[in-house]
Amino acid sequence: IDGKLNPLAQPLALDIRGKVRNLELPPLSPYTVKYAGHGIERGKLSVDVAYKVEPSGQLTASNQIILNQLSFGDRVAGSEAPNLPIKLAVALLADRQGVIDINLPVSGSLNDPQFRLAPLIFRLIVNLIGKAVTAPFSLIASAFGGGGPEMSQVAFGEGQRTLDAASRERLDAVAKALVERPALQVTVVGQADLDAERRGYQRARLDQQVLAEKRRALARSGTPPAEGLTVSAQEYAALLQEVYRRADIPKPRNVIGLAKDIPQAEMEALLMAAVPVTTDALRDLAVARAVAVKDYLASRQLPEDRLFLGAPVLGRQGGNWRPQAELRLAPR
Known part of the structure; x- marks a missing residue:
């Protein structure tokens, strides 16, 4: 510890810095059991602190805390401490070297009778741990350039099961964060909703039929399909016409009983209406989304x-629901 201290000043005047290096943490287990319900099995603590009190009584403090190879045991039976997600918080905060680096700035007025430094620091730590449950992706996103809680939600188009560019970009950020957090595992839960996605699902199925028709045409000509095969706007009308011709659905007829030529929009409407949208189909869609992620x-x-697949979730989850897969984190 070094700095300046005048205990006779009113209020107390100080400007000090201190540090601790490689303090063994297991001997502190009685305290962590009391306040967190878990004993410490392993870990070392290093701390750099700087505290300054202005003549006005205003305190500014920084607490740079480094925890190395921190490991907690199972919750102690009968503990009356809050049931905090200690192990998940450690997994979220520790990098690939097992180091947790936390900066806890504190400020307040010593003239305020309600101001207490130790309870404030403890509350900051408890809030940090509590965030492991309420917003785990926010906790790791701050270390990797943002992203926040929405990192846990991978959006899909209605009826779609493939990732678009925006979703791939989000997953790139997720993967980067998880590579640096090796103590975490992720479960992917696909979601789908029958009512919200009925038309989108039918449209997606029709697009798949048109693409399949293009593959058949290439096979007939002996041309191998290219990787990532798509249908161009110029090809679409003719391929749709062939899908309609082959479809076993009721079609408008002329006076002699032959199928009438109808506009493209009517063909699309008839073909889409023939696509069944069932609970099983939506379950398969939700699973496919999870698999894609x-x-x-x-x-x-x-x-x-x-990486794990979770059970699919069918139906809207909240008022602002959208087709998606959800990422859920847990300690390994």
């Missing part, structure tokens, strides 16, 4: 043993 994360160097 999981496979993309695996392609970004995340090990398979850290």
Whole structure:
């Protein structure tokens, strides 16, 4: 510790700095059991602090805390401490070297009778741990250039099961964060809603039929399909006409019983109306979304043993629901 201190000043005047290096934490287990319900199995603490009190009584303080290889045991039976997500918080905060680096700035007035430094620091730490449950992605996003809680939501178009460019970009940020947090595992939960996605699902199925028709045409001509095959606007009308011709659906007839030529919009409407939208179909869609996200994360160097598929969720989840897959974090 070094600095200046005048205990006779009113209010107390000080400008000090202090540091601790590699303090073994297991001996402090009685305190963590009392306040957090878990004992410390392993870990070291290093701290750099700087405290300054102005003549006005205004305190400004910085607390740079580094925890190395911190590991908690199971919750102690019968503990009356708050049931905080200690292990999840450690997994969220520790980097790939097992180091947790936290900066806790504190400010306040010593003239305020309600101001107490130790309870304030404790409350900041508890709030940080509590955020592991309420907004785990916000906790790790701050270390990787933002993103916030929406990092946990991967959007899809209505009826769609493929990732667009924006979703891939979001997953790139997620993968970067998770590579640096090896103590975390992620479960991907696909979602879909029957009412909200009925028309989008039918449109997507029609697009798949048109694409399949193009593949058949290429196969007939002996041309191998290109990777990432798509249908151009110039090709669409003729391919749609062929899909309609082959479809086993009721069609408008002329006076002699032959199928009438109808506008493109009517063909699309008839073909889409023939696509059944069932609960099973939406469940398959939700699963496909989760698989798409999981496979993309695996392609970004995340090990398979850290990636899991969760049970699909059907139906709207809240008023602002949109088609998506949700990412859920847990300690390994």
